[in-house]
Amino acid sequence: MVLALVLMFILVMMSGCPGPARKPGQQEPDRPDVVPGPEELKQEEPVISLYDKDTGKTTRIKMEKYIQGVVAAEMDPTWPVEALAAQAILARTFTLKKIEEGGVKKRNADASTDEEEFQAYAPEKINDRVQRAVERTRGLVVTYKGKYINGWFHADGGGRTAASALEGLAYKKEPTPYIKSVKDPGFAITAPENKSWTVQFPLNMVRNIIREKIGQDPGVIRTARIIKKGPSGRAMTIRLGNATVSGPALRIALGKDKMRSTLIERLEIRGNNLVIHGRGYGHGVGMSQWGARALAEKGKNAQEIINYFFKGVEIKKVWK
Incomplete structure (x- = not known):
C-alpha cells in the first residue's frame, strides 16, 4: 500500500501541476495580439541599400530610419499618430516584401527614393509625430499565412475600397485573398x-x-x-x-x-x-489613407486600422 502511494506521488510530480484553465476564446495573459514577442526574436534590424534618385548614389541606412522618411512622404505628417503608425507598418511590410523579391534590380539596391520604382521618400518632412509612429510600431509587419502581404494603400476610396487587387490594379501576379471591399470612413472628411x-x-x-x-x-x-x-x-x-x-x-x-x-x-x-x-483618389486597393485618418480620429489604433482594411491578416514583430 505504501509503495503504491509513493508511485502515485512520483507520477503526479512528473506530470506537473496544471494551472487554472482558460475560458474558451480567452487569450493567454500578458500575450498581445502582435506575435511573436521580443523575447522570441532573433533577427536584428536590417541595414538596407538605398538608391537616391537626386544624387544617383547608393547609401546604407537602417530600416527604421528609412521608414520614417517613407511615412513622412506618403502621408501628411501632421495627421494623427495612429494613422501614421498604420502607414509605417504597411511601408515596412512593402519594403521587406520587395527586398525579398529582389529589390530594385536595375539600381542594384534594396530600395529607391524614386516612387515610380519603390516608395516616396522625404526625410526633410520627418517630425515628432512621424518619429513616434515609427518607434511605436518598430519591427511590425503584416502577414497572411506567414508571408508578407502587398501593403497597398491609396489616398481616398471614394466611399468604398476595391473588392480585389484585380478590380483596382488589374493585378494578377499572385492571389491576394486579404484584400476586401469596405466602406471608406475617410470619404466624409476627405478633400x-x-x-x-x-x-x-x-x-x-x-x-x-x-x-x-x-x-x-x-x-x-x-x-x-x-x-x-x-x-x-x-x-x-x-x-x-x-x-x-x-x-x-x-x-x-x-x-x-x-x-x-x-x-x-x-x-x-x-x-x-x-x-x-x-470620385476618390487612387487605385482603391487596401488601406485608404483618409480612412485611416478618420478611424484614428475615432480612437482606433494602428493595428485596428489595418485589420479594418485587410482580411485575415496577422501583425507580427520581426525584430526588437
Missing part, C-alpha cells in the same frame, strides 16, 4: 477634389497615348463606354473607339494625378474631348 472630380483629354492625345503606352490603336475615337465594372463600382474594362483597355491601365497611361481613380461616374465624348467624371 473636396476627392469627393467629385472631372477631367478632360483631347481625343487625339488619348489615341496617341493608348497607341504608345498600351499598344493598341483605337482609331478615330467617336465612342467611349465602360464595358465592365467591379463589385465596388470601379471601371475594370473600358472601350474607346476600337480599343478595349483595362481601367487601371488607362489611368496610368493618362496620368494618375489627372484621372484620379477608376471609380468613374460618367464617361463621355464631348466635342473633341474625352470627359471623365469620378
